[in-house]
Amino acid sequence: MAAACSFSIDEPGPLDLVGQNASWRYDDTSGIAAAGWNLSSFDDTGWKEGRGPFGWACAETTSLFWGDCPGPDNCENGSVLSAYFRHGFDFPFGSAEETASVDVQRDDGIRVFLNGSLLFDDHVEPGGGAVFLEPGEPIDVHRDIENAPFVDGTNILAVELVQAGLGSQDACFGLRLTALPR
Ligand SMILES: [Ca+2]
Numbered sequence: 333m334a335a336a337c338s339f340s341i342d343e344p345g346p347l348d349l350v351g352q353n354a355s356w357r358y359d360d361t362s363g364i365a366a367a368g369w370n371l372s373s374f375d376d377t378g379w380k381e382g383r384g385p386f387g388w389a390c391a392e393t394t395s396l397f398w399g400d401c402p403g404p405d406n407c408e409n410g411s412v413l414s415a416y417f418r419h420g421f422d423f424p425f426g427s428a429e430e431t432a433s434v435d436v437q438r439d440d441g442i443r444v445f446l447n448g449s450l451l452f453d454d455h456v457e458p459g460g461g462a463v464f465l466e467p468g469e470p471i472d473v474h475r476d477i478e479n480a481p482f483v484d485g486t487n488i489l490a491v492e493l494v495q496a497g498l499g500s501q502d503a504c505f506g507l508r509l510t511a512l513p514r
Contacts, residue, residue, distance in 0.1 A: 346433065346510040346511065346512055347425065347430075347510055347511040347512075347513065348510050349421050349423065349487075349509045349510060349511055350419060350421050350489065350507060350508060350509035351508060352384060352385065352435075352506055352507070352508045353383050353384055353385075353393065354383065354384055354419055354421075354507075355381060355382065355383050355419070356381070356382065356383070356384060356386070356417045356418060356419045357376040357377075357379040357380065357381055357417070357418045357419070358379055358380050358381070358382060358386065358394075358396075358415060358416060358417045358418070359379050359380070359415065359416045360380070360386075360396040360397045360412070360415040360416075361397055361412070362412065363412025363413055363414055363415075364412075364414075365414065365416065365492065366416075369416055369418075369490065370418075370445040370448055370490035370492075371448045371488075371490075372447050372448060372486075372487075372488040374418070374488075374490075376418045379416075379418070382394030384505070384506050384507065385437055385504065385505060385506030386415070386417070386493075386503075386504075386505045386506070387437075387439065387502065387503045387504040387505055387506075388502060388503050389501060389502035389503070390437070390439065390471075390502055390503060390504035392504070396415055396503055396505075412498075413461055413462075413494055413495050413497075413498065414492050414493065414494050414495070415492070415493045415503070415505070416490070416491070416492055416493075417489075417490070417491040417492075417493065417505065418488060418489065418490050418491075419488070419489045419507075420486050420487065420488050420489075421486070421487055421489070421509075422485065422486060422487070423482045423483065423484065423485065423486075423487045423511075424485075425482075425484075425511075425513075430479075430480055430482055430511040430512060430513055431476055431477065431478050431479075431480065431511065431512040432446065432451060432475075432476070432477045432480035432482075432509060432510075432511055432512075433474075433475075433476050433509070433510045433511065433512050434451070434452070434474070434475045434476075434477065434507065434508070434509050435472065435473070435474050435507070435508040436454070436472070436473050436474075436475075436505070436506065436507045436508075437471045437472055437473075437504045437505060437506035437507075438454060438455060438471060438473060438493065438504065438505060439465055439471045439500075439502055439503055439504035439505075440455055440462035440463065440464060440465045440494060440495050440496040440500065440503075441453070441454060441455035441456035441461070441462030441463060441493075441494040441495075441496070442454050442455065442456070442473075442491060442492065442493055442494065442505070443456060443491065443492040443494070444489065444490075444491050444507070445489070445490040445491070446480055446481055446482070446487065446488070446489055446490075447481055447482075447483055447487055447488055448488075448490075449481050451477055451480060452475050452477055454473050454475075456494055461494055461495070461496060461497075462494035462495055462496040463496055464496040464497070465496070471504050476512070480511070482511065489507070489509065491505065491507065493505040
C-alpha cells in the first residue's frame with residue numbers, strides 16, 4: 333500500500349536580518365564622518381561596540397556620549413551633531429534585489445546606507461543636518477524599500493544619526509530589518 337504523501341508549498345515569509353537589540357560598531361565622539369565610513373570596506377574595528385537601541389533620554393540600551401555633553405543642559409563647544417553606526421549581517425539567500433522592510437527609531441534625523449548606497453533618509457535636510465522633531469512627533473518610522481541592494485554573503489548597514497542642533501535634549505537610534513522576498 334502506497335504511503336500517503338502530502339506536501340504544501342508555503343509562500344516565503346519575511347526574512348529576519350537585523351534585530352532591535354543587534355550589536356553595532358559606533359562612533360559618537362568625533363561628529364565627523366570618517367572617509368568611506370559607510371562603505372563595506374571600511375575598517376570599524378577601532379569604533380565602540382554596543383547593542384541597540386542607542387541614545388540618551390530615550391529608554392536606550394546603550395547610552396551615547398554625544399560629544400562634550402554630559403547632560404542636556406551642559407552642551408559647550410565640541411558637541412557633535414552626528415553619530416555613526418555600522419552593522420554587518422549575513423544574507424544567505426543569494427544576491428538578489430529584495431524589498432527591505434525597515435523599522436527605525438530616529439531622533440532627530442537619520443540616513444541609512446546598505447552596502448554603501450543610500451537606502452533612505454528621514455527628517456534630514458539634503459546633505460545637511462536634521463529637522464527639529466516637534467514635541468509629540470513620533471520617533472518611529474517604517475519604510476519598505478523595493479529593490480534594496482542586498483549582496484550574497486556579508487552585508488553592511490551604515491547609519492548616520494543627526495541632531496537638529498547642538499544641545500539636543502534627547503537622541504534615539506534603533507533599527508530592525510527584514511527582507512520581503514519577491
Ligand atoms: Ca534630539
